[in-house]
Structures are given as structure tokens and as C-alpha cells.
Amino acid sequence: MKVGLFIPCYIDQFYPKVAIATLKLLEKVGCDVDYPLQQTCCGQPMANSGYEHLTGGCNDNFVSNFAGYDYIVSPSGSCTLHIKHHLHGTNETAATEIRSRIYELTEFLTDVLKISSLEATFPYKVGLHQSCHGQRGLHLAQMSELVAPPYSKPVQLLNLVKDLELIQLDRRDECCGFGGTFCVTEEAVSAKMGKDRVADHLRHGVHYITGVDVSCLMHLEGILKRANSNVQVKHIAEILTATI
């Protein structure tokens, strides 16, 4: 099974450790992983700002990097969702293939690989931030608004980690306010939402905040650091590969 690893631009530039953990994790569970070297960005920052019509070049670049893989996997719910919904291209057949073969990391591990054990240990209190695009967009977990039985793919995986204590939040799936360019165009609301989200985790005494989307975590990290908190953020891939 040939897996193409898609590392979104800001993870490539700012959080290489998340990409490394993702790669390590996928290899550990037996995938043959390839990282196409000419990849850049999924085009989401432009599209969510209303400039989807400028994303043609990004799309074609994405298609030429990722055509032909059995699966494309990414440690970002939001970028995965964008590709799944909005990738088109000069080669529309290849784009369509990609749209149906791209997976966010945790859904790939639970739905495709059906992982039931992991060698990981993380003896800390952890709060899970359910990123909206992953949860509501990719259905990684049941949503609090719907009347339906609960499930959560990230929680399923975190439960496999030895000694990890997952805390319950007061608002289990409220948005953190990152929202792409929203984080700067609507700075006041965005920062307030982030502060409130962080406070929920802190109330429950977490050591770490985790999630499936580095963008949300970057936002929460920025707020934690500004408040001089020693609570840290870690992408779920880093926790699923943690050993002591």
C-alpha cells in the first residue's frame, strides 16, 4: 500500500516535528510512505477568503504531486477537508481520484488500517480539542448538536495510549476561533474564543492539549504562551508515537 504524505505548508515550515511524528507513526504501523517533494499548500487560505478562483495553480501542483497513490494521508483535518471538497484541476480525473483517496491521519488509522493497539505511553492529563473541520466536516467524532450515538476516532486512538488520562471538557466541541484568515481579520473574536477554549482545558487541570489540527493548536499555543502557562500543545501524532 503506497501512501503519499501530505504535509500542509505551515506544518512544513513551523511544526516539522508533527510531520516527523506522522511519518514515524505511519511507518510504524506498516505503511510504505512517500513524501512528494514538490508539494506546497492545499489552497485553503485563499479559498476560505473568497478567492477559490485563484487556487488553480495550487490545485494543479497538488494533483501532480499526489496522483497515483493508493492513499493520501495528512495530519490536518482542515486541509484534508478542503482537498476533499474543493480540489479540481486541469486533470480532473486525477483530481477526482485524489478527492476520494485523501484521509486525515486519525480516520486513516481507525477506518482504513483499523488499528487496535499502539506502543505508546503518555502519563499525563490530556485535553482533546475537537477541531471543527475534522469533527463536523470529516465526521471524525459525533457532534454535540446532533441526536445520535457518540463515537470519536481520535479518542479511540488516545485510549490505546498507556497511562494517558483524557479529561472531559465543559464544552466538548466548541470552535477555538482559529478559522484560517479569520484569526487575523476577526482578531478580537478569534482571540476571545481561543482564550475561552484554553480556559476550559485549564479548569480541568490538563498538562497537554492535543488535537488533529495543528492550525487550531498553533492558535491555542499562542494564547497559552502569552499567558505564560506551562501547559503545552501536542499534535495527536506526537502523542501516539510517545514513549518514555
Next chain:
Amino acid sequence: MNQPTLDHAHAAIEFNKNEPRVNWHDETLWFVRTKRDRAVAQIPEWEQLREAASQIKNHVLSNMHDLLVQFEENAKRNGITVHWAADGAEHNAIIHGLIQKAGATRMVKSKSMLTEECHLNDYLTKHGIEVIDSDLGERIVQMRKEPPSHIVMPAIHLTKADVGDTFHEHLGTEKGATDPQYLTEAARQHLRDTFLTRKVALTGVNFAIAETGGFVVCTNEGNADMGAHLADVHIAAMGFEKIIPRAEHLGVFLRLLARSATGQPITTFSSHFHKPRPGQEMHIVIVDNGRSRQLGRPDFRNSLKCIRCAACMNTCPVYRRSGGHSYHSAVAGPIGSILAPNLDMKQNADLPFASTLCGSCSNVCPVKIDIHDQLYKWRQVLMQEGYGPAAKTVSMKAMATVLESPRLYRMAGKVGRGVLRFAPVTVENRFNPWYNQREMPEPPAESFRDWYINNKKA
């Protein structure tokens, strides 16, 4: 009303200057959202109900003309006079005409967001008609000369102390009094007198039934009934999308509406009006005001399914932290941000951006409107039609040029791991708004790609 219009982001900055108040606003609305969750969880077939409502509304959208004609025929047969208004101005003129014909100079109104949309109060006041809003929340904001900030709870942005001050000023209650019982009693006395002395009463319409030619008005205070039952002339104003095909469909909508709105099983009053009582005149004004334009936009027509329950506002994390007035439109929140650009693209181009696209609104919507997807689509339409700030368009083009070229992207990345530098805002603002309340991520020494080449590539 008389306030200068700030765009959403700037109005939100103002709103957020008082953080304890934002917390209070957020928690109050979250409390309603939680109540809604508890109420809907008791209906095992909730999701099927939503689906049924959505399908009925699909049918309505596809058969709008026929259903409205059917309604008109049946309403006329019942003795109701039916008027058609192409826009807000016509709506206002028709209502003014009816008041004049009745020889009245005063009118009592129950809550109707349509009349807010058409600015009826301003219009009538200018023409010398005194209008009293009889919904308590609406009356409070009316006294303060403010527009409602929420479609179900118009004064939700005000605290008990604010209401106490307002009543002290306008109704002569004791200074500093905040006891809800005392204040409500004062409002009751004041409104009772209003009900008894008005010859003309206006109500909104929640559902108009094509099959019967009757309509239903839902309130929790019974104020619509008191107004309508005591007046000689009852005028009902409705946007044309309020039509439903048959009376039996009410069961679906009434179950969804109150639970979604406030977590109640049903509104305290669901009043059915079918014909004028002897000696009374009953009129219904059916308004378009941009609705047929929206019906003709395939991407946005779904927004006309809205039953105005406000669940999308209560759940919206942005609405809760920016307040209804920041949306500078009669209908605030996620649904308002879809409806408003249809009325005026230039004025409301900011609203579809007042969202993180988290999707919670679409999930709570009892008629399954794809709200957050429509917000995304409006963004595309508005920017393509040129309603975006020029600087943003320039920086987006630059960003696209960099990101579509692996070579330029890597160069840019190397320059201080500077991807964020290409974010449009650094062009639009002198200061980086990210840094205002947040630290920047620490740039690592090498990108993942560099690491990969150094460590993995043979």
C-alpha cells in the same frame, strides 16, 4: 437604527472591550443552546423530524407560486384581504394605508422580524403614527431606540440593570430596581393600557397554510393574541417563504421551532388565525423584498427554508462573542449573514466572513439549511464581484503566486520561515493582529522537507 455602521470585525472589537460582558453574553446564549440540546435529546426521531421539515420546505421552494396562489384564494374565501408587496417600501405603504383607512394614529405590534427588515417603525413614526411593540424584549429595545440584537430574544444583549435603568427612565419605575418580577409587572401595566386603546394591531406570521388560508403566530407572552383580539383591524405581515402546504405539516414545524429556539416543547401560544371575527377586518401582507431573487440563486435558495428559530445564533461561537448588533442587519448571526448580502451585497460583504465555518449552525438548524457552506459560497461570490478590499485582492494574488510554485514557496519559507508573512492581513494592517493577544510560533531551524531530504532520502 441611528448608529453608524461599523463592519463586523470592528463592531466586534468594540463589543470585546468589556470582557465580563462578553462572558455574560456568551454564557447566557450557551445556556439556551444547552437547554435546546436537552430538549432535542428527548425526541429519538429528532433527526428524522429535521429531514421531514427540510423535505417539506424543499417542496415549498419548488412550488412557491402555486402554494401562494392557493393560499390567497383560501384566505380570501375566509374573508381575509390579501395584499402583495414587492419590497419593503410597498409593505410599509400598504400598512400605512390600512392604518389611515381605519382612522387611527396609533398601532400595537407583536414581534415581527419582517417589519424590522422593512424598517416599518421608522417609516410609520415619520408619518405621525405611534407604534408600540408589545413583545417585552422588543419593547425594551424600542424604548432605548436600538434595533433587536436577536430574532427570538431581542434584548438578550441587555442585563437586568440595563432594563431597570431603561424602565426607570421611560416607565418611572424605582431607580436602581432590577427585580424581574417588579419590572415585568411595570411592563405589563404599561402594555395593558396599550392593548386596550389600539384599534389597529399588527402581528407577524410563523406559518401560513396554503390548504386552509389561515396562519399561525407563535409567542411566549400571548401579546400577539391580546393585540389582535382587541383591535378592529388585524394586519399580519409575512415574507412569502412562510408558506407551508398543509395543516398537518404544522406538527412537524411546531415541534422543531420551540425546541430549537428556547428548548421548550412548544411555544406558550401557538395562535391560529383563520378568519376575522364579526366586525373585524383582517389583512395579510405578503412580502417579497428580495426573496424571489434569493429563490433564483441555486446556491442560496435553501436559506428561504428558515423558520427563524435562532438556534444558529445561539450556537454560533462568533455571535456569542460579538453580539447581534455587530451584524448590522435585521437578522443577525449565521443565517442573517446569508440573507443580508442578498439584500445589499456592498453593505453586507463583511458578514459571510464573520464565521469560522465551524459548521455548528448547520447542525442545529431544524430545517437543515447548509448554512456554513452557503457562507463559504457567498465569500466566493462577493470577492469575484469585486466587493473585497483592493489590498486583500492584491495580497491574495501574491499568495497564490507563491503557493502554486514549489520553488517560490521554498524560498519564501526560508526567509525566516515566513509563510505567515504572506497572510493578507500583514498588508491590510500596520500591526500584525495575530500578535495582539497571541505569541507567534517559534520558527524551527529546518523545514520538514529539509529534514526529510537530510534524514530519509537515500
